[in-house]
Amino acid sequence: xxxxxxxxxxxxxxxxxxxxxxxxxxxxxxxxxxxxxxxxxxxxxxxxxxxxxxxxxxxxxxxxxxxxxxxxxxxxxxxxxxxxxxxxxxxxxxxxxxxxxxxxxxxxxxxxxxxxxxxxxxxxxxxxxxxxxxxxxxxxxxxxxxxxxxxxxxxxxxxxxxxxxxxxxxxxxxxxxxxxxxxxxxxxxxxxxxxxxxxxxxxxxxxxxxxxxxxxxxxxxxxxxxxxxxxxxxxxxxxxxxxxxxxxxxxxxxxxxxxxxxxxxxxxxxxxxxxxxxxxxxxxxxxxxxxxxxxxxxxxxxxxxxxxxxxxxxxxxxxxxxxxxxxxxxxxxxxxxxxxxxxxxxxxxxxxxxxxxxxxxxxxxxxxxxxxxxxxxxxxxxxxxxxxxxxxxxxxxxxxxxxxxxxxxxxxxxxx
Amino acid sequence: xxxxxxxxxxxxxxxxxxxxxxxxxxxxxxxxxxxxxxxxxxxxxxxxxxxxxxxxxxxxxxxxxxxxxxxxxxxxxxxxxxxxxxxxxxxxxxxxxxxxxxxxxxxxxxxxxxxxxxxxxxxxxxxxxxxxxxxxxxxxxxxxxxxxxxxxxxxxxxxxxxxxxxxxxxxxxxxxxxxxxxxxxxxxxxxxxxxxxx
Numbered sequence: 001x002x003x004x005x006x007x008x009x010x011x012x013x014x015x016x017x018x019x020x021x022x023x024x025x026x027x028x029x030x031x032x033x034x035x036x037x038x039x040x041x042x043x044x045x046x047x048x049x050x051x052x053x054x055x056x057x058x059x060x061x062x063x064x065x066x067x068x069x070x071x072x073x074x075x076x077x078x079x080x081x082x083x084x085x086x087x088x089x090x091x092x093x094x095x096x097x098x099x100x101x102x103x104x105x106x107x108x109x110x111x112x113x114x115x116x117x118x119x120x121x122x123x124x125x126x127x128x129x130x131x132x133x134x135x136x137x138x139x140x141x142x143x144x145x146x147x148x149x150x151x152x153x154x155x156x157x158x159x160x161x162x163x164x165x166x167x168x169x170x171x172x173x174x175x176x177x178x179x180x181x182x183x184x185x186x187x188x189x190x191x192x193x194x195x196x197x198x199x200x201x202x203x204x205x206x207x208x209x210x211x212x213x214x215x216x217x218x219x220x221x222x223x224x225x226x227x228x229x230x231x232x233x234x235x236x237x238x239x240x241x242x243x244x245x246x247x248x249x250x251x252x253x254x255x256x257x258x259x260x261x262x263x264x265x266x267x268x269x270x271x272x273x274x275x276x277x278x279x280x281x282x283x284x285x286x287x288x289x290x291x292x293x294x295x296x297x298x299x300x301x302x303x304x305x306x307x308x309x310x311x312x313x314x315x316x317x318x319x320x321x322x323x324x325x326x327x328x329x330x331x332x333x334x335x336x337x338x339x340x341x342x343x344x345x346x347x348x349x350x351x352x353x354x355x356x357x358x359x360x361x362x363x364x365x366x367x368x369x370x371x372x373x374x375x376x377x378x379x380x381x382x383x384x385x386x387x388x389x390x391x392x393x394x395x396x397x398x399x400x401x402x403x404x405x406x407x408x409x410x411x412x413x414x415x416x
Numbered sequence: 417x418x419x420x421x422x423x424x425x426x427x428x429x430x431x432x433x434x435x436x437x438x439x440x441x442x443x444x445x446x447x448x449x450x451x452x453x454x455x456x457x458x459x460x461x462x463x464x465x466x467x468x469x470x471x472x473x474x475x476x477x478x479x480x481x482x483x484x485x486x487x488x489x490x491x492x493x494x495x496x497x498x499x500x501x502x503x504x505x506x507x508x509x510x511x512x513x514x515x516x517x518x519x520x521x522x523x524x525x526x527x528x529x530x531x532x533x534x535x536x537x538x539x540x541x542x543x544x545x546x547x548x549x550x551x552x553x554x555x556x557x558x559x560x561x562x563x564x565x566x567x568x569x570x571x572x573x574x575x576x577x578x579x580x581x582x583x584x585x586x587x588x589x590x591x592x593x594x595x596x597x598x599x600x601x602x603x604x605x606x607x608x609x610x611x612x613x614x
Contacts (some may be wrong), residue, residue, distance in 0.1 A: 031484070031508070071506065088507065110448075111520070112507065146469060152453070153516070169518045172455050188457040192516050208514035209606055229479055229609075233511045247478050247512045271482045273511065287484070287508075325485035325502050394504040395531065 020116055023303035025054050025291035027061055027069040029339025030328065032285030034086075036116075037278035038077040042406075043085075044274070044291055045072025045327075049392075051085045054291070056278065066359055067093045067102055069392060071340075078139070079122035086113025092127045094139065106137050107144050113323050115157035115196070117165070119179065128154035128167060136181055156196025156205060156235075166203050166217055168193040174205070174219040187219020196229075199237035199256050204244075206232035212244045212252070214261060225259040227252050227388045229324075236275035236282075241296060244284050245272035251284055253296060263299030267292050319410025325396070332414045341393060347371045347415050352388070363390020373408035380404050417492045420537060420559075421581035422568070423588055423612075424467050424602045427595075428520035428575035431456055435567035435576055439470075442538070442566040443555025451535040452567055456484040465599065466568070468576045471496065471535040472607035479509035479518065493559065495537040500553050503531045514606045530592040537578070538565040585612045 005396030030047030037043075041062075042054040051065040051072045068087030076084040081097035092113055094105035117126045127135040132150040134157065137143075150169030158166045163179040172194060194210040202222060203215045204299035208231040213224040227244060234245040242259070245251045249272050253263040269286030276283040281302065282294040289306045293302040294353040313332055314320045330340035336343055342358040352369040367388065369375060380398040384391045431454050439445065439452045452470035473496045480488035480496065487502035489507075509532060510518040521530035540557030543550035549555060558566060568578035577584040585601070592598035592614045601612045 031506075073507075081524070172457050188456075188459075192514060194511060208516075229606075231512055231514050247482055271512070273508070287482070325487075325504070328484045328504060328506075396504070397501045399501070 009362075023059055023293055025052075025056075025293075026062075026289070027052055028289040029290075029331075029337060030289055031273055031287040032289060032291055033071055033073055033273045034075040035274040035276035035283055035285045035291065036075040036077045037276040037283060039278075040081075041077055041130060042078050042276065042278065042291065043075040043083055044285060045075045045085060045087075046285075046289065047071040048289075049087075051075055051083070053083060056281075056293075065093075065095055067091070069223050070112075074116040074127070076116040076118050076125065078118050078125070080095050082139070084116050084118070084125050084127075086116050086127055087113040089222060090129060092116070092125070092130075092135065092137065094125060094137070098284070104137070104139070104142050106135050107146065109133060109135065111153070114154050117159045118132055119159050119163055120161055121163075124179070126157055126159065126165060128157040132169065132171075134165070134167060134177075134181060138219060145181060147177075149175055149177070149181075155193045158196050158198035158203065159200060160201070160217055164217060166180065166196065166198070168196050168205055174203070174215060175218065185218040187215070194231060194233050195235040197235045197237035197242065199242055200239040202237075202257060204235055204237045204242045206235040206244050208232070210246065212242065213257065214242075214257065223259045225254065225261070227261075233271065234273055234275045236277045238277045241277060243275050243277060245284065247271050249286065251275070251282070251294075253282060253299060262296075263294075265294055265299055267294075267301075280397075311408075313414050315410075315413075317406065317410055318403065319406035319408075319413075322336065322398065322407045323410055323414075326407075329393075332411075344411065344415050347376075348373065348412060361390055361392050364388060376408050376411065377401075377404040380407065417494075418580035419582070419607060420473065420495055420579065421584060421604075422470070422472050422537075422565075423577040423584045423604060424469075425575045425577070425588060425591065426465045426467050426599050426602045427597065428573045429466040429468060430456070430573055430575070432572050434570045434572050435468045438566045438570035439535070442558075443536075445533070445555065446521065448521060449533050451517075451519065451533065465609045467602045468571075469515050469517070469603070470567070471513070471537070472515055472603055473537055474514075474607045475609055478512040478514065482508045482512045484508065489542070491539065493537075493539065495539050495559075497536055497539065497541055497554075498532065498534070499542050500531040500533075501542075505530050505532060507532075515603060518570075537564075538563070538567075581608065588612050589614050 024227045028046035034045030045051045053063040070088030074086035083095040091111035093102035094104040096103045111130035116126045125137045130153040134147045134149040138146040152170035154169045156168040165177040172189045174187045195206045197204045210228040211226045214222040228246045230246045251265040269288040272284045274285035280296045331343045338358045342355045353364035379387045383397045384393040456466040460463045487499045517534045518532045538558035540550045541554035545560040565578045568576045581595045
């Protein structure tokens, strides 16, 4: 069965190489850093600045959401079908079940949004920031309450069935709060937390020391299990199952409440930054930009495990070596599509910000510049901040003229 | 070459924050970024401990393993540094770091992807040693001047030690033997894969 692409958000034409047979969800142009699942729906967020709503059984993309200036770092699916995204830009967006623009946005955090959670009644969205603040957004009225919950980055946020809120932060604290954010209890944590998931009445927290620890909502330590000597970076839980991922890409599925290991999975997609549970399925989002699915019963992959479309352009030259950093955001071929940055296929001779299908910043669209080896070299000599002010491209410079020449020679060979 | 390490003796730290302040001052670290911070657990309760946390310059640095643009490198002194010209501010090193060391500007002047900043073990970056360009991007290069990191030099109780790993581990062993107790060299095992046996 051929892959299908449902109508996408305006200006968000992605080359989604979908295949229902593969069962793996491929379409992001960068690492997947956020996952949320509800029924047949999966909402993913990526370094490519996009969020994608997937119809999981069909392995098709329903909507592509573009709003954030930077990676989408947190996602949530609301009970009424609305969606929420949080970004590296500190902004929170709430999207109606249809439409191409958010219907509501929160107060921007001063730092990336680390986690989103919805109250059981679906009436309130909570957003936790790396600035230590918890933002409470009343979805009906848009009213916002801010609470300085932690003195450092909030690493995890969850809502219990009774509406109480649990957070963990880099200040090594766990807090339990009433629905109105009043502090009810606090406890110290033994190490740096990297994520939190609610598992019935328990709170599962992954730590940088490689341990998965469960707590009561008040912060009393329940069973803990040291899974690895590498930092754990993602966690997801249901009432009887918890999954945790390490920075080396290993994923464990464990039984609650005793944290017995049910499966150990090696997705082979680089670091796994996001996990979600959907019924009997585990979803993993990795550095390869793919979302893979696994059976919770057997630990077996439900998809083919096919590698994400990778472009190999290493011709052994210095230019190819420099290109490796560019390849995180750009592809060289039409098939590679747009990622966080536009495809560079045919770049020389092209007017700046003229490639169809990519949402260029207004500042770039207003510029009069044609990309040539000389202008690309100038971009990396002066840096995008100076040469193309207003660009979303991270500041990059090549101080050595030979490196700049090597890169433009490489681009001339590879982008024809 | 020495294998440079940090050692935080949690039984000595009095949470004075001299390390934090000295670091900010020495490197003119911008507002909103702390390359080093002091975290206290069991605050005000029996068993209270404070630890001074920063990049520990791990032996097998997880930040380097996840960096999509390979901006990290390790010096001959085993100090883990990064190249800000290459960094794209993606933030993945932050998730990978067991010590929460990578920091990002709260307001980037090119969208949101400010360059990552972290402790350099007072040894600058890839620019020429002690050059103005190196100072602006990475701060002072005290190692090139024959000095040790300012945080440990300014530590009022010498809870924070910096230097050759073998030497500072021996100092810690002598302390534990003398005083008869030790809650461990915080973070040592995570960073360097072994423990300071006494």
